[in-house]
Amino acid sequence: MSAVLEVSSLGMRFGGLVALQGVDVTLEGEQVIGLIGPNGAGKSTLLNALSGFTPPTEGTVRLDGRETTRFTPQQYTSAGLVRSFQTAQLLEDETVVSNLLLGRQRFSHAGPVRQIFGWPPHLKSERAWLDQAYAALDLLGLLEFADARASSLSTATRRLVEIGRVLLAEPRIVFLDEPAAGLDAASREHLAEVLRSLPGRVGCLIVLVEHDVNIVRRACDRCIALSAGSVLADGPTDEVLARPDVRVAYFGESDAVA
């Protein structure tokens, strides 16, 4: 069953600064949901609040009815809520496959190095893990890099490896903050296509913070536009991007026409 994340009256204050207020949204389905808006609108703050990175100061978040805002980091990953970071922390001297296997940590009490090198309790499932890693590589078009050292990879390939590692955690919801930042146009386009295909193929929801409207159009089924910490619009991507108020806030158009 796909995850349902219900966000009610969510707010975030940093001292006197109100970064989010009164955010009410329900995130669900096997799709990519984009969080868009101008600089400082609160996109990363919302992503951080939903993924447990920085708990909100007001409101509630419920995953399938269960309050998550006081979850420990371990509870977030166990519940299938997985955040990916822009700068992939890969083990540079290890292969791509070994780096993907780090994503299995949520299923284990052993540290990642022990898992990779075969601490006894993990040996029996090693084959299944490897199969899953290769399936993820196939999905991401990375099979040719399976045995390459992480240190030899381009920035674009590293981003995909990071996403592969997230997939190994069998996520229900994946949170991505500008995964295409710093990539060239062709790599961005490829990443957008990969993201679009993932929810249906692995059965997850992706919540994506993204500035690049081309990526948003290509990858996102639904968009939530934020402005000054509140939801300005929420709906199918084309409809949200066509709204004059969104175009003014997002693109800075003064006399936007749908």
Ligand SMILES: Nc1ncnc2c1ncn2[C@@H]1O[C@H](COP(=O)(O)OP(=O)(O)OP(=O)(O)O)[C@@H](O)[C@H]1O
């Ligand atoms: N840790 C923090 N401490 C203080 N203020 C913060 C903190 N994090 C974010 N803010 C403030 O909260 C507001 C929303 O920031 P946020 O990073 O969520 O916006 P954003 O929409 O992701 O912007 P950008 O597109 O520039 O990344 C901004 O005014 C920002 O300065």
